[in-house]
Amino acid sequence: MSKILLFDALREATDEEMQKDSTVLVIGEDVGHYGGSYKVTKGLHAKYGDLRVLDTPIAENSFTGMAIGAAMTGLRPIVEGMNMSFLLLAFNQISNNAGMLRYTSGGNFTIPIVIRGPGGVGRQLGAEHSQRLEAYFQAIPGLKIVACSTPYNAKGLLKSAIRDNNPVIFFEHVLLYNLQDDIPDTEYTLPLDKAEIVRSGQDVTILTYSRMRHHVIQAVDNLVAEGYDPEVIDLISLKPLDMDTITASIKKTHKAIVVEECMKTAGIGAELIAQIDEHVFDDLDHPVIRLSSQDIPTPYNGILEKATVIHPQQIQKAVKDICSPKT
Structure with missing residues (x-):
């Protein structure tokens, strides 16, 4: 067992899955050179390069749509929203594309995409940065939605989400990133549909x-x-x-x-x-x-x-x- 912070647990999960599977990549604002707003992708750009840890313009609708298209071609993108509130700008892509394309294509396409990032009420982040969007996305057919709460379940759930062939919205709470817990040194995954x-x-x-x-x-x-x-x-x-x-x-x-x-x-x-x-x-x-x-x-x-x-x-x-x- 190793004691680890929640953001490190998420980084470990991402790193391990990127090592195992060359189709896994990360897309988002400041995920590359900067290492992510909350350091979930710190060090990954130096290890995997521009094409697998891709810094994007501030255009959530564009890079989310691009990630969905990448998923249709067989890649497994992880989209970091920087703050989940910003993904309202990509609501059309998440609803009309990510959630529907497997169905509307008659099963010809799968959409193995993870859309993750921080949300929730923080410490004086203001109304626009303190939204809880889980209920917004819950109404969209075709999505799976999980909310991690400990370093242990954060790592196990993210690994499962990356491997899943359906779009997964992965909620992290902005005030839990520095939560510390013991997690196994050996590999493990957790089911996405179990309480x-x-x-x-x-x-x-x-x-x-x-x-x-x-x-x-x-x-x-x-x-x-x-x-x-x-x-x-x-x-x-x-x-x-x-x-x-x-x-x-x-x-x-x-x-x-x-x-x-x-x-x-x-x-x-x-x-x-x-x-x-x-x-x-x-x-x-x-x-x-x-x-x-x-x-x-x-x-x-x-x-x-x-x-x-x-x-x-x-x-x-x-x-x-x-x-x-x-x-």
Whole structure:
């Protein structure tokens, strides 16, 4: 085992896959000589050269479209969005091309592309750089969507995403890049469609992903000390949702809380609750509680920014509200 930072885990995954497969390449703004805005591609340009670590102009629609075309010809591009908010400029290419071409070509083309980069509410990055786009992309047919949350799952998931023959949107949280964890020295991959049971419990199922996993863990540490026994599930796969793991947990606990950084209106939590109601409504002893970000642009002001997202104290209160008091 080696202790490693999350951005290093992502770089290792990219480097290892580029060594194994000459069709893997990286495309994006400042990914080459500069090494990426968050150093995920640091050192790769010197190792692989201009044609495999390609610096692009500031034109997300153009280089995303170029990467999709490259994928159609048999290459495996990794597109770094610098900030996922910027990929709204490539929404047409992601929706009408990446998501649809395998279907509209009658299976003649596969689109093995990974579109990755940082997102989420950072530390005073302003509204335009603090967006959570997972719900935007969730509505697009043909995409897989994953959100990493630890160095361990970041590396294993990215390797799987690069090898997958479908377009994968790979979300990283801007505040998790310096998260450190032990990961195996031997090669490993993780499935793109499976949730992780972070903690087994009996009282309530807490469903979360990305940075909120760590807020939930902090809240759960305090709850356990008070006698509560929550089950914590990191969704990881946002599309498709791993409803087998989710429903099995709710059938055991009979209660559920969704904790997300996504917007409340039409967010990941909204879709999750709809599917929970379809699959296990009769097993619920309480309506699903949804803890989501405020439906407003993220303020630049630090105090106001903090007020827009969910914190451990709110999670603790929600658990206590729906669980029997512990003595």
